[in-house]
Each structure stands twice: as C-alpha cells, then as structure tokens.
Amino acid sequence: MNWDDMRVFLAVARAESLSAAGPLVKMDPATVSRRIARLEEAVGSPLFVKSPQGYALTDAGARMRDHAVQAEAALSLAMDEGQEADQGLSGQIRIGAPDGCANFLLPKVCADIQRDNPGLEVQVLALPRVVNLSKREADMAITVSPPDAGRLTVQRVTDYRLHLAMRSDMAAPDGMGGLKGLPVVGYIPDMIFDKELDYLGDLGGDGVQLASNSVAVQMQMLRHGGVGFVHDFALPFAPELRRILMDEVSLKRSFYLVRHSSDRTSDRLNRFAKALLTGLKLEVARLEALAA
DSSP, X not given: OXXXXXXXXXXXXXXXXXXXXXXXXXXXXXXXXXXXXXXXXXXXXXXXXXXXXXXXXXXXXHHHHHHHHHHHHHHHHHHHHTSOTTSOOOEEEEEEEOHXXXXXXXXXXXXXXXXXXXXXXEEEEEOSSOOOTTTTSOSEEEESSOOOSSSEEEEEEEXXXXXXXXXXXXXXXXXXXXXXXXXXXXXXXXXXXXXXXXXXXXXXXXXXXEEOXXXXXXXXXXXXSOEEEEEGGGGGGOTTEEEOOTTTOOEEEEEEEEEEGGGTTOHHHHHHHHHHHHHHHHHHHHHHHHHO
C-alpha cells in the first residue's frame, strides 16, 4: 500500500463516484476502479458499497478515510517545512465555494495566484451545499454564512450586493407592483442550503416559476425573460441584463473564508489564504464598479 493509493481512495470517498474522482487524480474512471479494487484486495475488506447513487463508504472505508485524512494533513504540514517563505507556493490546494463565487470570482483570482506561483495547482470545488472541511473535501471554503459548529476558523472576506435584474430590452416595471405577472427566477425552494440564499423570501408573491440550484443557470433563464436577483459582480458577464428597482430593493451579503482549525500553523495555507482574501476583495470591488 502506498500514498498514491490513498490519494485515489480519498478522491472517490469525497466525490462519491468514479467519474467525478477521475479528474481529481488525473485518471480515467476505469483506472480509478482498478486502483480501488487493488486497495480493497490489499486491506482484505470492501471499502465502498456501489449503488445507482454512486459509491458510499462501508464502515471499514469510513475508518480508513479518517486515518487517511489525518495522514493527508500531516503530509501538507511536511510540505510546508520544505517551502521557504520567500519561495513560491507549490502542491495542490482545493477551495470549496458556492457557485456564484466559483463561477464569477474565483477563476480570475485563482489564475492570478497560480501565475505568481507556477508550482501551485488550484482546484475550485463548486457545490450546491456547504463543503465539509472535516472530511477534507477541500482545504478551505468560501461561504455566505459563518459556520457555528466544528473546529473551524472563520474570516470575513468582503460584502457584496444583489439587485433585481431583467433583460435590457424589456420594459422596466413601474414599482414593485409592476412585477406581477412576470415569471420569477430563483433557487429551487427546497434546495436552498443557506438562509442567506433565500433572496425572494421578503418579496412574497406566488413563488418561483423558473428555478435552479445554480446561479449560472438562473442567469441563463433571465436571458429568456423574467425577473430575479443577480449578484452585482456577475452583471458584467451578462451585458444583456440590467438592474431594476434599485431604490426599492437592494440586498447585501458577505463572503467568509472558512478553514479547519488544525491548519492555522500551516504557513503554506496561510500564505495562500492571504492572497485569496486580497484577490477576492479586489475582484468584487472591480466587478461591482463595472456594473454601476
């Protein structure tokens, strides 16, 4: 058994499927399957239960995952010891984020950091739920609410704003009453994983007629008509949309950077987190200025 096998095992445990784990370890699903089978043979016990929903850990697999996560953290700290403060960052760092941040902010921010650190591999995990740092799904996460449980450290990154938006070639409503009859675009109500994402709660109305758990899909829906909330920082990517009723409705939310408390001594992750915080603040400010 070697660490490379553990790396493949952790990828499947986190992604819960061979196809999703493959890109994380740069292998095709068939190779990932063979590696998992080889590992199960070596330990003499099945580590996953296969089902139509994907790969779920057995009890033995869950115990192995916990030990593997600890070993992964130890290796990360060992890597820190080998990197001088004046050297560029290297290795792999994964960030979990809600898809609005992942789609419109992190691509440029991460590209800028990676360009300054050619030995670094940055992965962005966009999920319609809160990333589980305790299971080491990611090294750090951007959230829209500060977590209130777990051994975590939290830093507020920056505020951002959202406004109602619709296609520029549609007549702007005259007050809130003018929204009646327009299809509302928003989140699937029973898939809102954070109360801060319930943008439409205060508007009342007859619910959401065009819904998705993805901000990017919602913006595509708005391109075909209707009205919904859009991040100001996303508007420069959709010039055919415009903000409406800005004096009547304006929302402010915040991003938070969340890390596992055991990583606070990691110079490598601390340096990356500092660059990430600075980059996100600047990118939100830049894009919101373009939307003004």
